[in-house]
Amino acid sequence: MYHKEKSIQIKNSASALYNNLGVLRIAPRSLTYFTVVHANVVNMVSASWDGLNYSHRQLQSKEPNVATSTSLIMQAAFCALPSRDLLVVTSQKGIQMYESDGSTMVYWHALDTPDTPTDQAVFARGISAVGKSDSSGSILVFDVPSKGSNITLSDVLKGHKKSITDIASECSGSQDCIADLISADDGGNLCVWKSGEEFQRFNNIPGFDISCTSVKLWKGTAVAGYGTGQIRLYEAVTGILHAEVNAHARWIYSLDIAPFSGLLLSAAEDSLVRVWHLSIKPESLSVEVAHLHNECVTDTQICGAKFCDGDGYAFAVTGYDLSEIIRYSQS
Amino acid sequence: MSMRTLPLVFINLGGEMLYILDQRLQALNTSEDNSEKGVWSEKDRKRVMNDIVGAMFSKDFMDELLKPQQLYSHRTLKTVLTRIAHASIMRLNPASMDRLYELMVMAFKYQIFLCPRPKDLLLITYNHIDTIRELVKDTPVVVNQVDETHRKIVEVYSSLPEGEFQLLRQTLLIFFQDMHIRVSLFLKIQVQNPNGRFALSTSGPVPHGIDVPGLIRTFDGKGREVRRSEFPSGGSYSSSVREGCFELHGDRVIRLGMDMYTVNHPEETHTSKDTFVKTDNTPNLLAKEELNLLARLMGSMKAEKEPKAETGFWINLFTTDQGEEEEAGASGIAEEPLFEVINIQAMQDEQVTTELARIAGQFAEEEPPGNLSSSKGDDLLAMMDDL
Numbered sequence: 001m002y003h004k005e006k007s008i009q010i011k012n013s014a015s016a017l018y019n020n021l022g023v024l025r026i027a028p029r030s031l032t033y034f035t036v037v038h039a040n041v042v043n044m045v046s047a048s049w050d051g052l053n054y055s056h057r058q059l060q061s062k063e064p065n066v067a068t069s070t071s072l073i074m075q076a077a078f079c080a081l082p083s084r085d086l087l088v089v090t091s092q093k094g095i096q097m098y099e100s101d102g103s104t105m106v107y108w109h110a111l112d113t114p115d116t117p118t119d120q121a122v123f124a125r126g127i128s129a130v131g132k133s134d135s136s137g138s139i140l141v142f143d144v145p146s147k148g149s150n151i152t153l154s155d156v157l158k159g160h161k162k163s164i165t166d167i168a169s170e171c172s173g174s175q176d177c178i179a180d181l182i183s184a185d186d187g188g189n190l191c192v193w194k195s196g197e198e199f200q201r202f203n204n205i206p207g208f209d210i211s212c213t214s215v216k217l218w219k220g221t222a223v224a225g226y227g228t229g230q231i232r233l234y235e236a237v238t239g240i241l242h243a244e245v246n247a248h249a250r251w252i253y254s255l256d257i258a259p260f261s262g263l264l265l266s267a268a269e270d271s272l273v274r275v276w277h278l279s280i281k282p283e284s285l286s287v288e289v290a291h292l293h294n295e296c297v298t299d300t301q302i303c304g305a306k307f308c309d310g311d312g313y314a315f316a317v318t319g320y321d322l323s324e325i326i327r328y329s330q331s
Numbered sequence: 332m333s334m335r336t337l338p339l340v341f342i343n344l345g346g347e348m349l350y351i352l353d354q355r356l357q358a359l360n361t362s363e364d365n366s367e368k369g370v371w372s373e374k375d376r377k378r379v380m381n382d383i384v385g386a387m388f389s390k391d392f393m394d395e396l397l398k399p400q401q402l403y404s405h406r407t408l409k410t411v412l413t414r415i416a417h418a419s420i421m422r423l424n425p426a427s428m429d430r431l432y433e434l435m436v437m438a439f440k441y442q443i444f445l446c447p448r449p450k451d452l453l454l455i456t457y458n459h460i461d462t463i464r465e466l467v468k469d470t471p472v473v474v475n476q477v478d479e480t481h482r483k484i485v486e487v488y489s490s491l492p493e494g495e496f497q498l499l500r501q502t503l504l505i506f507f508q509d510m511h512i513r514v515s516l517f518l519k520i521q522v523q524n525p526n527g528r529f530a531l532s533t534s535g536p537v538p539h540g541i542d543v544p545g546l547i548r549t550f551d552g553k554g555r556e557v558r559r560s561e562f563p564s565g566g567s568y569s570s571s572v573r574e575g576c577f578e579l580h581g582d583r584v585i586r587l588g589m590d591m592y593t594v595n596h597p598e599e600t601h602t603s604k605d606t607f608v609k610t611d612n613t614p615n616l617l618a619k620e621e622l623n624l625l626a627r628l629m630g631s632m633k634a635e636k637e638p639k640a641e642t643g644f645w646i647n648l649f650t651t652d653q654g655e656e657e658e659a660g661a662s663g664i665a666e667e668p669l670f671e672v673i674n675i676q677a678m679q680d681e682q683v684t685t686e687l688a689r690i691a692g693q694f695a696e697e698e699p700p701g702n703l704s705s706s707k708g709d710d711l712l713a714m715m716d717d718l
Contacts, residue, residue: 186494
């Protein structure tokens with residue numbers, strides 16, 4: 001179904017972090033941007049679709065201190081907002097936002113770090129088009145104007161007791177999906193939020209003390225990946241479990257959905273990437289999962305996997321200690 | 332990231348160091364007593380083990396490690412581990428210590444990488460502690476220290492949730508990133524590939540608590556299962572074995588963290604020529620917190636043994652420092668050798684003894700309490716520059 005394409009070499013290897021691959025497709029310029037986190041650096045590659053041009057850029061985490069280990073980046077992701085795209089980088093020190101090509105930093109939000117170290121790690125992790133979150137279990141919501149750097153913190157949502165691992169969002173507007181934001185934490189709990197004047201917590205789907213490391217929202221269905229290697233599909237607003245898949249033999253590190261085709265990508269520490277198909281059955285309002293394809297990246301613990309386009313025609317993969325972005329496209 | 336890495340780092344790396352030293356010293360043992368110069372007797376070996384374990388598991392040192400703090404640089408780690416090793420009558424030259432550090436680190440990286448569940452990092456640690464306890468079993472005082480430390484580790488870590496362990500593991504993986512030094516033992520038993528990466532299998536038992544991949548279950552609106560289907564997993568997994576014991580004593584089940592060297596003595600451990608290339612901070616930029624940590628850790632260790640009172644025993648674990656050029660010439664092969672042969676020698680000659688005195692002088696002596704002045708910091712800085 002898919003075959004391997006030419007890999008993109010990156011300047012550093014990928015770190016073992018959840019969801020460690022960002023992809024942004026710039027159709028008007030026939031380019032795709034990729035971001036991969038390595039310790040305290042974000043490696044950005046801009047790849048032309050004809051495969052001839054690659055340009056690289058590195059972004060450092062904003063850090064007054066020089067010790068690498070205290071300025072680690074947790075995640076870098078693109079946020080596609082209605083009027084602009086941003087690159088958001090979350091780290092132990094705070095949240096940085098850049099123009100999508102990484103050229104200018106437009107915003108910096110520092111996290112409160114205690115003066116004396118406590119046993120709780122402090123960091124920000126979890127990025128989606130609406131908000132970013134931190135290790136205390138709070139979600140920070142930022143208002144982003146269509147141009148410029150007048151970004152403001154507009155809300156802090158508290159709903160999690162454990163560190164947040166991932167957030168996902170889906171724009172409301174159609175009748176089918178009401179839920180706007182979903183957040184997952186280290187206890188496997190999922191919180192569903194609705195946007196509006198203020199964000200409101202709509203639903204809470206409890207976990208079983210197993211981390212949910214990656215979550216996506218598609219047509220009102222929450223798709224969550226766990227440390228047990230399982231994928232679960234829930235109806236976001238009601239919390240009804242649609243399906244459960246024993247998908248991987250190790251911790252899932254990344255999930256992605258191609259919204260136009262309903263293809264689902266899952267990747268784990270077991271070195272496997274799997275492609276699934278989600279289908280919504282209108283008569284029963286249930287969601288079904290079908291397995292389509294496997295790819296094994298030999299001897300590699302995968303840490304990021306994303307579709308490169310909305311149909312799922314191609315996808316890209318990163319792995320711990322690998323200095324390349326591996327690409328696959330449909331045959 | 333994680334603030335709880337240091338105790339596990341020291342116990343596991345220290346454990347690996349002890350395994351290697353133990354194996355080396357045993358291989359050198361050709362006589363039962365000290366009569367031959369440059370030869371390590373059984374008594375000497377046990378004494379070295381006791382001294383190092385005593386230093387590593389000392390209450391003060393462990394208490395410092397158990398304070399929540401960041402994991403700093405390889406330089407700091409190496410400095411402290413060298414100091415621990417020098418708590419015995421054995422002396423390692425810097426080149427030997429570098430190579431020893433590489434071996435230790437690659438072994439630990441292998442264990443973290445293949446750790447079945449993040450929580451199993453504890454079982455790996457307990458495997459190290461169990462074996463260390465065996466090494467010093469004839470000395471009750473030191474066994475007590477090991478037991479005390481073990482109890483503290485159980486107390487602090489047993490209640491951590493899996494997400495915390497995964498964060499800890501990720502912090503360690505980042506710390507050991509890009510290290511692909513090939514170790515001949517690992518290559519021989521095929522846990523490492525010729526390109527330096529570890530082998531990750533898609534067959535065998537799944538970790539405890541995980542189901543074998545392959546099943547899709549679909550539910551209706553009322554939570555009843557309505558269909559099951561299977562998919563090809565792309566591997567050949569079997570169900571998990573029983574869970575290892577997290578108590579003070581018990582069967583750990585997983586074998587990671589056990590002594591890999593015992594089966595293969597007198598194997599010489601070759602490592603590949605490409606040394607660990609990681610951009611590290613130059614001494615000038617050493618973070619203030621890192622220096623503070625170093626000062627606290629060094630200060631919490633017992634005073635170094637005075638080697639002048641008795642014959643100082645040198646270990647030159649690896650001949651790379653002196654003999655590198657000679658070796659390269661002597662090998663006489665056209666292409667660059669993939670591996671350097673690392674021979675174990677116990678050397679004792681005049682040049683080495685003066686070297687000994689110089690290195691012993693580098694480490695700060697224990698100062699009387701209340702005297703924590705800038706001089707201690709200066710000594711440490713000087714020491715860092717020398718590394």
